[in-house]
Amino acid sequence: MTTSTYTETDWKIRYKKRFFNFLRYVRRNPSLGVGLGFLLSLFLFVVIGYAVYDTERFRPLKTGTDLAPFEYDSKKGRDGYPLGTDRQGRDVMSVMIVGVPLTIQIGLIAGIIGITVGTVLAFVAAYFGGWIDNIIRTVVDVGLTIPGILILILIAVNLQSGLTVTQMGLAVSAVAWVWPARTIRSQVLVMREQLYVEIARLSGTGAISIMFKEMLPNLAPYIGASFVGSVASAILASVGLEALGLGPFDSPTLGMTIYWNIQFSSILHGMWWWFGPPIVVLAIIFVGLFLITAGLDEWSNPRLRKRV
Amino acid sequence: MKSISKYIGNIFQYYIVRRFLFFILIIWLASTAIFLIPRLSGQDPVKEKLLLEAQRGGHMQSGLEEMAKAYQKKFGLDKPLIVQYGNYMKDLVRFDFGPSIAYFPKSVNSLIGDSVIWTLGLLSVVTFIAFFAGTLAGALLGWPRSPGFLQYIFMPILTLAAIPYYLLALVLIYIFAFNLEWFPLFGGYAVANLPSWSFSFAIEVVHHAILPGASIVLASLGFWALGMRGMMITTQGEDFMIQAEAKGLKGVRMFFNYAVRNAILPQTTALALSLGTVFTGSVLVEVIFRYPGLGNTLYQAIRLNDFFVIRGLIFIVIVALGLATFLIDIAYPLLDPRVSYKKG
Amino acid sequence: MSTSDFKGLRVKDLKVYYDTPEGVVKAVDGISFSLVQGKRLALVGESGSGKSTLSMALMRLTRPPGRIADGNIFLDDVDILDLDVEEMRLSRLSEISLVPQGAMNSLNPVLKIKDQILDGLFDHQVSGDKKISKDEQKTRVSELLTAVELLPSVGDMYPHELSGGMKQRVAIAIATSMDPKVIVADEPTSALDVVVQRTVMQTLGRLQEGLEASIVLVGHDMGLVAQFADFVGVMYAGKMVELGPVNSVFEKPLHPYTRLLIRSLPTLENKEDFIGIPGLPPPLLNLPPGCTFCTRFDRENKNDPPWKEVSKDHWISECNVCSDIGK
Numbered sequence: 001m002t003t004s005t006y007t008e009t010d011w012k013i014r015y016k017k018r019f020f021n022f023l024r025y026v027r028r029n030p031s032l033g034v035g036l037g038f039l040l041s042l043f044l045f046v047v048i049g050y051a052v053y054d055t056e057r058f059r060p061l062k063t064g065t066d067l068a069p070f071e072y073d074s075k076k077g078r079d080g081y082p083l084g085t086d087r088q089g090r091d092v093m094s095v096m097i098v099g100v101p102l103t104i105q106i107g108l109i110a111g112i113i114g115i116t117v118g119t120v121l122a123f124v125a126a127y128f129g130g131w132i133d134n135i136i137r138t139v140v141d142v143g144l145t146i147p148g149i150l151i152l153i154l155i156a157v158n159l160q161s162g163l164t165v166t167q168m169g170l171a172v173s174a175v176a177w178v179w180p181a182r183t184i185r186s187q188v189l190v191m192r193e194q195l196y197v198e199i200a201r202l203s204g205t206g207a208i209s210i211m212f213k214e215m216l217p218n219l220a221p222y223i224g225a226s227f228v229g230s231v232a233s234a235i236l237a238s239v240g241l242e243a244l245g246l247g248p249f250d251s252p253t254l255g256m257t258i259y260w261n262i263q264f265s266s267i268l269h270g271m272w273w274w275f276g277p278p279i280v281v282l283a284i285i286f287v288g289l290f291l292i293t294a295g296l297d298e299w300s301n302p303r304l305r306k307r308v
Numbered sequence: 309m310k311s312i313s314k315y316i317g318n319i320f321q322y323y324i325v326r327r328f329l330f331f332i333l334i335i336w337l338a339s340t341a342i343f344l345i346p347r348l349s350g351q352d353p354v355k356e357k358l359l360l361e362a363q364r365g366g367h368m369q370s371g372l373e374e375m376a377k378a379y380q381k382k383f384g385l386d387k388p389l390i391v392q393y394g395n396y397m398k399d400l401v402r403f404d405f406g407p408s409i410a411y412f413p414k415s416v417n418s419l420i421g422d423s424v425i426w427t428l429g430l431l432s433v434v435t436f437i438a439f440f441a442g443t444l445a446g447a448l449l450g451w452p453r454s455p456g457f458l459q460y461i462f463m464p465i466l467t468l469a470a471i472p473y474y475l476l477a478l479v480l481i482y483i484f485a486f487n488l489e490w491f492p493l494f495g496g497y498a499v500a501n502l503p504s505w506s507f508s509f510a511i512e513v514v515h516h517a518i519l520p521g522a523s524i525v526l527a528s529l530g531f532w533a534l535g536m537r538g539m540m541i542t543t544q545g546e547d548f549m550i551q552a553e554a555k556g557l558k559g560v561r562m563f564f565n566y567a568v569r570n571a572i573l574p575q576t577t578a579l580a581l582s583l584g585t586v587f588t589g590s591v592l593v594e595v596i597f598r599y600p601g602l603g604n605t606l607y608q609a610i611r612l613n614d615f616f617v618i619r620g621l622i623f624i625v626i627v628a629l630g631l632a633t634f635l636i637d638i639a640y641p642l643l644d645p646r647v648s649y650k651k652g
Numbered sequence: 653m654s655t656s657d658f659k660g661l662r663v664k665d666l667k668v669y670y671d672t673p674e675g676v677v678k679a680v681d682g683i684s685f686s687l688v689q690g691k692r693l694a695l696v697g698e699s700g701s702g703k704s705t706l707s708m709a710l711m712r713l714t715r716p717p718g719r720i721a722d723g724n725i726f727l728d729d730v731d732i733l734d735l736d737v738e739e740m741r742l743s744r745l746s747e748i749s750l751v752p753q754g755a756m757n758s759l760n761p762v763l764k765i766k767d768q769i770l771d772g773l774f775d776h777q778v779s780g781d782k783k784i785s786k787d788e789q790k791t792r793v794s795e796l797l798t799a800v801e802l803l804p805s806v807g808d809m810y811p812h813e814l815s816g817g818m819k820q821r822v823a824i825a826i827a828t829s830m831d832p833k834v835i836v837a838d839e840p841t842s843a844l845d846v847v848v849q850r851t852v853m854q855t856l857g858r859l860q861e862g863l864e865a866s867i868v869l870v871g872h873d874m875g876l877v878a879q880f881a882d883f884v885g886v887m888y889a890g891k892m893v894e895l896g897p898v899n900s901v902f903e904k905p906l907h908p909y910t911r912l913l914i915r916s917l918p919t920l921e922n923k924e925d926f927i928g929i930p931g932l933p934p935p936l937l938n939l940p941p942g943c944t945f946c947t948r949f950d951r952e953n954k955n956d957p958p959w960k961e962v963s964k965d966h967w968i969s970e971c972n973v974c975s976d977i978g979k
Contacts, residue, residue, distance in 0.1 A: 138333075145334055145633050147584035150622045151341060157610060157618055158346040236472055243474065243592055244610055258474075262595060267482055268493070275482070279475050290470030297538075547757035554711055554752070555772040555826065556744030565771070569762045645810045646761055 011213040018217060032295025038288030042100060042281070049097030057081075057091035058098045058252040065089050069273050084273040087264045090252070096277050099252040102165050104285070106238045106253070109169025111231030114176030118230070119223060121181045123215075126188035140181050148175025149237055156246035163248050168241070172234045179233065180226035187222050191215050225296040232289040239282065254278045323649045327637040334630040342619050343396050347389070357409055357613050375407060405620030410612040416620040419605055424624075427590070427601030430517055434524045435586055441525075442532025443575055447568050449533060450540025453559055462533060469530025474592035477523035481596060484519060491519045494598035520597045524590055535578055539571035546570070573644050580636040583629050659689040659728055661710075661834050661866055666723035668702075668709045675938040679705040679718065681890040684959065685967075687866050687883070689833065692857075694869045694877040694898070696913075697887035698933050703870045704753075706887075707838040710868065711750050712740050727833060745772050748834040749827040751820075751856065754843030758823055759811035766793045766807030769826055776830065796825040800855050817848035821855060828859045835860060835867045842871065853880055874917050878902055883965070886910045889934050889944040892959070896966030907968045908977035909945055943971040 027033070049055070057063060064075035067085040072078075083092035125136035152171060156163065163171065200214050216223075241247055242255025243262065261267075261275045358376040382395040399406070405416035445462055448454045468476065485493045495516055543549065544567060552566045594603030602621060609617035641647045668680035680702045687693045695703050708714050710725060712732060724731045727747055732740060744750075752758040760768055770789055777784075784792070794804040800821040811819060820840060827835055837856065841849040857880060860867045871877060877884055878898060885895040886909060894907040905911045912929045931948045943953035957971035 138330075141330070142334055142337055144581050145584060145630060146338055146626055147588045147629070149588045150625060151345070153606075153610070153618070154342060154345045154622060157613070157615070158348075232470075239472070240474075240588065240592060244595075244607060246610065258478075261478075267478065267486055270486065272482065275478055279478055282475055283471050286470040286472070287467055290467070547752065548760045550713060551750070551752055551758040551823075552760070553713055554744055554750040556741045556746065556776060557771060558741070558775045561771060561775060565763065566760055570760070573762075644762065646812045 011217065014217050018220060029295045029298055031291045031298065035288045035291030035293075035295055038284050038291070042104075042284060042288075046097055046100050049093070053093060053097055054091075055094045055098050057094040060088040060090050062094075063089045063091050066269075066271070083277055084271075086260065086271070086274045087266070088260065092274055092277060095252040095257055096281060099254050099257060099278075100281055102251055103235060103239065103254045106165060106169040106172060107231040107235035109166065110172035110176045110234035110238070111227055113170070113173035114230040114234065115180050115223065115227040117173075117177040118180030118226065119184055121177070122184035122188055125181075126185045126192060136181070137185075140178055140185075143175070143178035144182065148178070149240055151175065152237060152241055153244070153246065156241060163246075165248055165251055165253065168238050168247060169234075172237050172241075175237065176230050176234045180223075180230050183226050184219065184222060187219060188215065191218060221296050221299050225293050228289050228293045228296065232286060232293070235285060235289075254282055323641065323647065324638050327634055330637075331630045331634040334633075335627055338626040338630075339397070339400055339623060340393075342623055343393060346615070347392075357615060375409075400623070405623070406616045408609075408614055408617050410609070410614040410617070416617050419617055420602070420621055420624055423600055423602045423605045426599065427587075427594070427603065430521060430599070430601060431524075431586060431590055434521050434528075434590075435583075438525045438528045439532055439579060442529040443536045443572065445529070446533035446536025446538075447540055447563070447571065450537035450544075450571070451563055451567065452544075453563075465526070466530040466534055468526055469528070469534060471527055472592075473524050473527045473589040474596055476527045477520065477593045477596045480519050480523050492516050495600070516599070520590075520593050520599050523593050524586070527589070528586065531582070532575070536571060536575050539574055540567055543567050543571045573640075576636065576640060576643060580633045583632050587625060587629065658686070658726075660691070661687040661868070662724075662726040663710075664724040664726070666706070666709060666725065667721040668705050668714060668718060669721045671717045671719070672937070677936045678890050678939055679936060680709060681939075682723075683887075683890075683892050685885055685892065685895055687834075687868065689866055690861075690864045692860070692867045692869065692880060692882045694871060694881035694884045695887055696872055696874060696877055696884060698872070700889075700933050700936065701887040702890040702936075703872075703887055704838055707750070707836050707868065707870045710834075710836050711744060711748060713750075742776060745827075745832065746776055746830040747832055748836065749830070749832040751823050751827045751835060751837040751840045753839040754816070754820075759819060761811055763810075764807065765797075765809055765811070765814075765822055769793050769796055769807070769822070769829060772826060773829060792829075796829055797822075799828070799859060800825045801851075816844050817852055820844065820852050824852070824856055824859060828863060828865075831863050831865075833865055835865050836870070837867060838870045839872070840869075841876070842873070849876070874913070886913065889939065890936055891944070891969060892967075893945065893969045894967070896963075896968075900963075900966055906962060906966070908974050912977070943969075943974060946971060946974045949974060949977060 062076075063078075063081065063085045064073045065085060065087050067073060067080065069082055069084040070080035071084065072080055073085075081091050081093055083096065085091055086095075121136055121140075125133045152175065155171060200209075238247070238253075239255035239258065242253055243258045245259050245263075247253060247256050247259070249256065257278045258275070261278070266274045358379060382392070403417065405420075408414050408416050408419055411419065445458075445465075448458055449462055481493065485491045492515065549562070549566060552562045557566075590601075591603035591606060593599070594601045595607045598604060602625065606618065606621050608614075609621065641649055662685075664684050666680055666683045667678070670677040670679055683702075683706060685693070695706065697703050705714070705718065708718075709720055712720070712725075714720055720733060723733070725733055727743070732743060732748070735743065759765070763771075766789075770784075770793065773784065773792070793807045797804050797806055802818060802821050802825070806814070806818065806822070811822075814822070823840070827837075835856075840856065841852050844852060853876065856867070869877070869881060881898050883896065884898045884901050886893050886901070886907065888909050894901060894905065894910045896906075901910060902914060905914050909929075912927075916927055916929060918926065934944055934947065941954065941956055943955075943957050946953045951973050953971050953973040957969045959967060960970045961967050962970075
């Protein structure tokens with residue numbers, strides 16, 4: 001075994017190697033595979049839907065009301081719709097096709113901002129320690145004790161105009177960074193003590209260099225899992241806000257659909273085609289994200305791996 | 309002066325003091341946020357709302373106009389922010405949230421007071437059941453010597469953990485209340501009855517609470533189980549577990565005294581952190597079931613733009629959560645001897 | 653000496669393998685030795701030689717993906733590899749016990765010391781025995797703690813309140829609490845400073861002699877081994893290369909690896925440069941058959957070297973190709 005010299009290309013090679021190892025690993029990790037499969041199927045649903053279906057009908061008054069699936073629409077003189085219509089004249093299928101990407105968009109915006117802010121704060125806190133760490137840690141603890149949704153409700157209630165989808169994403173991101181900050185910070189604390197970091201530090205490598213080249217690659221699974229968790233909780237929060245009636249009223253997001261369902265007592269009317277699809281789609285999203293997180297957990301914690 | 313700072317330094321050593329100060333911090337930050345957030349936009353919708361309601365006429369009109377005037381005096385935008393803040397804090401420490409705008413002249417406190425008991429009762433029972441059942445399930449799942457069939461039973465329940473409570477609530481209400489009609493569709497008790505301390509009323513309450521309770525229990529059980537399972541697996545990699553086996557201890561003792569006793573420590577911390585999530589999840593469940601708790605009250609207040617109720621309720625909830633977290637925090641050293649009450 | 657007369661520990665051709673996705677790792681590949689009751693055997697070797705795997709295997713504590721692939725471990729006349737799970741559980745602590753490495757984490761953080769001493773005793777009681785009374789418990793804990801030179805008040809403390817040396821003494825107290833026949837000590841003092849090392853080893857030795865127990869000491873500190881052990885076994889790449897009385901092995905090592913190992917030890921007289929052993933121990937994954945030591949010096953012997961007794965109680969793995977190295 002020759003002694004290796006630490007060069008600039010080493011960490012690039014390490015990143016690439018990790019990526020291909022990851023792809024090979026997906027085959028062995030059913031949780032990850034199934035989770036990704038769920039999300040992929042939703043993606044296909046939306047893409048195909050936009051391609052073949054009339055998506056303008058997500059607005060109200062485009063169809064006759066209260067129609068069961070495939071029931072003939074006498075008001076508009078059309079054959080029935082695969083998922084029927086709601087009480088305000090929306091084609092439920094269109095609502096689904098248009099609504100799914102909107103909801104996911106909110107999740108992604110909040111998730112990306114959340115994970116970035118959270119990771120930066122986590123690194124700063126864990127690496128520098130001392131009073132910086134104390135302050136950040138207290139802020140994170142406060143953020144975890146006070147439910148973010150309540151703050152979001154406060155904000156939303158005071159806005160005169162409704163929120164657009166993008167604004168919702170930004171608003172939710174204000175609370176999405178807290179949990180990732182906490183998890184990643186504890187991981188960085190563990191890593192800081194490990195030998196390869198000590199060696200890099202002793203050999204004079206700068207702090208930022210160490211963070212990016214040494215720690216980040218090893219943190220990739222945790223950051224990945226936190227990101228997925230972040231997206232999931234962002235979608236959870238946004239759907240919750242929307243269901244309370246604080247969301248973008250003109251957009252057919254999944255949460256708004258649930259809001260209308262509650263407003264119009266769709267359950268009492270037995271309109272299973274109206275409250276069923278958003279529940280199913282949300283379940284697919286959440287279970288899919290959950291399985292991906294479980295899969296990433298197994299990847300990062302070898303003890304959880306199934307024994308060969 | 310120096311002795312004062314030394315005194316502060318000394319009492320800071322006490323774990324209880326630190327946790328209590330954290331509790332106070334939470335309350336102060338929450339109340340300040342509740343004060344500031346509405347004022348960030350520059351306008352104050354409360355005044356508009358008050359005037360709007362006053363214009364609606366009816367017997368409340370004069371009362372609301374009085375209220376609008378009193379509000380202007382305390383919180384008028386012509387007053388400097390500090391004065392407004394001072395007035396706000398003065399009311400807050402007396403738990404005076406003012407009257408409800410929508411149900412004038414009923415006070416915010418009476419509205420909240422009516423619903424607190426329902427939510428408190430439901431959530432404490434539900435959290436208790438879910439935490440213990442879930443933790444036990446997770447502990448068994450994470451123990452290699454447990455019977456294998458447990459994995460099959462619990463896998464589906466674990467997946468339910470991903471779904472928000474209210475989705476499950478919608479499904480349950482459709483199947484069990486609408487279709488099968490085993491349980492009532494809504495309310496905390498039958499519409500025609502009035503609350504009383506009788507046994508039959510108690511049964512009714514339980515009957516009405518089963519579906520909402522079940523939604524929350526089923527949806528949160530998986531979370532506890534998963535966490536505990538992970539903790540058990542981590543704990544088993546510890547050196548003292550190997551040593552326990554080397555001592556020839558019985559499986560049961562290793563399970564309870566060595567694995568569970570250690571794994572439950574982070575699990576308890578997770579409990580403290582999850583209380584907020586449990587509450588916010590229950591809000592929509594209450595709305596769906598029209599259960600007369602805080603969640604429903606909040607929902608109605610949002611619909612009616614009843615700002616005082618919203619602010620008061622959010623404050624009360626944050627205080628309650630802070631208090632519950634504080635209580636769990638100070639009980640923690642009883643479980644973990646490494647954290648002491650002094651110099652913790 | 654017929655099998656049924658032998659008192660002590662006898663290991664015959666023990667193999668412990670790890671099944672990994674990349675192949676089989678033969679951590680212990682055919683180790684044999686006899687240890688007469690009451691004697692001390694030290695097992696030494698570089699990291700990765702298989703010492704710790706062997707000590708775990710002696711207790712039958714090998715965890716997946718490791719497994720005991722072949723061989724026998726005789727305690728007097730009983731092969732403990734033949735015992736069922738419950739019999740083995742009862743044998744642990746009462747017949748063969750473990751003093752773990754470092755004890756940094758070997759004690760349960762949430763239990764008091766006295767509870768951790770007593771629970772082993774409780775779980776070895778058979779249903780017929782009467783319960784140990786509270787007084788007897790107190791006395792027993794006191795006795796055990798005093799025997800390792802700790803105050804009885806330590807029993808009411810928690811592990812995090814003790815120093816490293818104290819924790820190791822507690823571990824020794826636990827390991828000797830049921831008068832076992834064999835004590836396996838896996839690097840018991842490697843995490844301690846030198847002064848504490850000496851006193852802890854003295855305590856261990858004293859107790860072992862008092863019980864007339866055998867002790868298998870795993871370690872890499874040759875100085876400690878020279879002072880403490882009666883016999884020493886040198887391990888390399890999962891195999892034993894030399895085994896004999898400690899004086900013979902140190903003064904006249906017969907296997908090249910042992911020779912180089914001893915030559916690398918610093919002495920007080922000789923103030924020259926340190927002499928290391930060139931190269932690195934081989935990775936144990938998919939090892940080819942033959943003499944592994946040869947390959948470290950670019951030599952080759954495709955046949956497995958035989959394990960031979962060259963003088964009384966002195967065995968070596970005899971490879972003609974590399975036997976001259978280090979002479």
